[in-house]
Amino acid sequence: MSSALALDLAQITKTYKSGSLEVPALQGVDLRVERGEYVAIMGPSGSGKSTMMNIIGCLDRPTTGSYHLDGEDVSRLDDNALATIRLRKLGFVFQGFNLLARTDALKNVALPLFYAGIGARERDRRAMATLQEVGLADRARHKPSELSGGQQQRVAIARALVNDPAVLLADEPTGNLDTRTSADIMSLFDALHAGGRTIIMVTHDESIARNARRIVRLLDGRIVADDAVAGDRSFTSF
């Protein structure tokens, strides 16, 4: 079981049924991501990016095919078991941050630990350490409305990291941010990648995608390209 694979999707299909109409959103996707990889998923609108992220994120089950996350088959689990997988193995970063408005940064970051049944003191300690990691320890007691967009996204990233997930999933993480702030978030992702995190990011933006080490391109529910990012990266050999 000591596979080096973080994700292993084999012949994944997803078909949405709306009435008599069947929409094949994914039509046989194979994707293997090793631990520590940093992958961007791209593709035109309607190509199946969100559908694939939902399956990777254990928010949805594939129609057929198998999916192993961190060595565990998660393609046929029930809702509560999937919730537990999300809690223990996944961290989500959303385009719209999705922080709890009435709650300060520290408590937002601590939320997954609460659902994991960890005591208040330990929650605060670990949430604080994670905020430190994203450079926001001094804003721990601020509410989301008192933070800039970039800071809010950092809090959201801290929340995604606090339970030490196997995979960090980000759906358009810079979609609501300006270029400068996007660059900040991307350098944070870089640092996380350098620290050994596995990151999967969906984006429309080619320049954002180039921050990853590998770009997977979808079209009509199929992977049409899967390339390592070459060129301007400092460590790539050119």
Added chain:
Amino acid sequence: MYFEEALRVLVANKMRTFLTTIGLIIGVFAVISIEVLGHSMAGSISETLGALADNSFVVFPGSFQGNFERAAMRLSDLSNIVATVPNVATAVPIGGQRELVRYAHNVGRFTLSSDSNPPFANLPLAYGSYLSDDDIANARDVGVISWRAYQRLFPAGGDPTGESIYAGTHRYVVVGVLAEPRRGVLNVNFGGDVSIPYTTYVREFVHGDRIFAARFTVRDSSTIPQTEVAVIKRIRELRQVAKDVTYQTFDKAAFTGGVNSIFTAVTIVVALIGAVSLIVAGIGVMNIMLVSINERTREIGTRKAIGARRGQILWQFLIEAALLSSFGCFVGMALGLIAGGTINNVYIVKLTGYTAAPPYLQAFLITIAFAAIVTFAFGLYPAFRAASLDPIEALRYE
């Protein structure tokens, strides 16, 4: 944590929280204040009734007839009734006579009434003794006076037994003073102010053989209703009373039963008010919970994506509903206790001198029950809806 978050939500929407709970506040307020008042009324009435002996009843002419004369009983028939009707132990005429009563310079208008042993009013003595069998057998000129008469005639206080008071031209020796009755809501003075032996009363005030009311004591109190029927039947037989003449009776059990049935009716009305306000308020709570869940769809989606299980979401919203309804119910309870207590102090206590401890425990239990019913009957469904949301759809919700 659940509690803290629920509190934060309710505080963030103060106005909405308040408006939603108004129904509950009013409902619980109404139920609790009526409960407090009912409690002290009931206590006060049973206090009054405590002064009535429970082994006796009184027979007197029915109120709704023109000519009481036709319903009069014969004094001489009483001994016949004692001898022939089972369970009757004694029978004495009762009557009262308003007289100017005087001791030294102190005068008051009081009712002289016929009494026997045991006495009509079940009150303790402040001084002396009750009328004795001997006093009655010999028709002595003695009297037991009420506390009210004692205060008027003996303003200086002290033991008045052995002193002579005058009623009209008659002289009576005081043998006892009844203690001050604890008045109830009814404020009736069972028995008169100067109780004299019925034999003395008959000698002085009953002319001929006609009496209008009689008091019967029984050996077995549990069959008083049947005994009353038998006594009235016997009275009719003995005097060949016309069919349209009626009699009525008065006894403690029947009276208590009447009072209790009034309270049962009041209780049913209160329960109905409670049930209606519970449903109305509960629907309000349900509605606002559904609105709140709708507004927070994305939040719920986020919580689920982060890894919250169904039960954890359910619990969160159930606690929010519980907090909301407890808030309303406890505010209602506090207001109800204050209002009920105030009305009680201003009216009932002033009127009757009877002070009852407010029914705190009942009030608390009613409130808890209200809050629990609203939470579970009207909070469970919204919480369940929230817990069942599909995380993908919830996250996409704008």
